[in-house]
Amino acid sequence: MTLLDGKKTSETIQQEIAADVAEIKANGGKVPHLAAILVGNDGGSVTYVTNKVLACERVGFGSTLIRYEDDVTEDELLAKIEELNNDDEIDGFIVQLPLPKHINTDKVLEAVDPKKDVDGFHPTNVGRMVAGLSAYLPATPAGILQLLARYEIETKGKHCVVVGRSNIVGSPMSILMSKPNYPGNCTVTLCHRNTVNLAYHTLQADIIIAAVGIPGLITAEMVKEGAVVIDVGTTRVADETRKAGYRLRGDVDFDNVAPKCSFITPVPGGVGPLTIAMLLKNTLRAAKREVYA
Ligand code: ADP
Structure with missing residues (x-):
């Protein structure tokens, strides 16, 4: 029996990403930047998002954490997503799930520009995956x-x-x-x-x-x-x-x-x-405009 060591594999992948970032920097390119939207204070969600932001720092990415209280309106969230869609500094972003019940999760996920959808949850990315086209995989x-x-x-x-x-x-x-x-x-x-x-x-x-x-x-x-x-x-x-x-x-x-x-x-x-490593990998692919190329 062989143990599949996800921790070690994740570290290897993150080292590969860090080496890529160092090369981008050396060539004067733009450093990949991930933004994350977090709503509320659920223990699991806070931990996951914090770990994602820390992982960005480890590999040399830029990162932005945007936090809202539980009572944020759907319109406020949609407005922020629109802003991130149009912000050239942000290569990719995620909306941490689950969202509070008064917010329509499907509507929020569909508002994300598929080209910045590094979680791969937008129907366009799901469809492209099913069709076997280049896509962000979850x-x-x-x-x-x-x-x-x-x-x-x-x-x-x-x-x-x-x-x-x-x-x-x-x-x-x-x-x-x-x-x-x-x-x-x-x-x-x-x-x-x-x-x-x-x-x-x-x-x-x-x-x-x-x-x-x-x-x-x-x-x-x-x-x-x-x-x-x-x-x-x-x-x-x-x-x-x-x-x-x-x-x-x-x-x-x-x-x-x-x-x-x-x-x-x-x-x-x-x-x-590995989940975090692959989110970073998707962000790197976003910054390099590798998906949909
Ligand atoms: P995750 O995000 O980890 O995939 P979810 O809670 O969203 O987990 O999904 C759980 C899935 O597990 C559902 O699709 C559900 O149909 C399936 N499931 C739950 N209980 C059983 C069971 N006893 N046997 C098989 N599948 C189950």
Whole structure:
């Protein structure tokens, strides 16, 4: 069994990005600049956005954090997005989700200029991805592709079972794994909350990608010997022994599943760290105008 070390892979990717930034600077080019909009004070969202901004600084990007209280109006947000769309200094920007209930998330995401949509959530980018055109890929699926590629995991002709159909992870992952590229070229099964007999499907899988947010959902009896298991779940569960008062638990019962696997991601330290690296990579691509070229 080989551990897929997302932390190390993320560091490698960030070093590659930093080297690119140094070269851009040396050539007198414009340094990539990422902006992030954060609404409210949700603990998870604050942590994620703070980490994204810190990561920008580490690789030499410019960064801007724009914060609003929970009661910000949809119009205020849309006006800020319009401003960022037209600001030549900003190469890419993200709106941290979830947004408060009184705001129409779809409307907000659609307001982002697709060329600056480094989260890859705009329907134009989703559509381009489905069509196999150059697009910003959502960061978590892109990170999983990087892990598979950098560990040279064979995917062609394999049966990949994706569990969870969110717009952010499961759905795009299922599409990407079916595309005729490496990593991909799989036969894909997409399972969700209405799947009858989840174990029947996961037992057929050469590659399982679990993105449901239910700790320990995937147990050893559900996994074939030699499978590759990618765990996207990061649910906070109470843990008094930790300083933070919680620890992260994946969708996979790691201790019992790992011995059966050829490759498996740990939680934390698996898919999570790659998400930030791929957001930076998308921002670099935005600054270089590589997408839609
Ligand atoms: P994420 O953003 O990590 O993908 P979401 O909470 O947005 O997570 O999505 C969870 C997904 O998991 C949904 O598509 C849902 O259908 C799926 N799901 C939830 N429970 C189960 C289950 N017991 N078996 C299979 N899929 C499930």
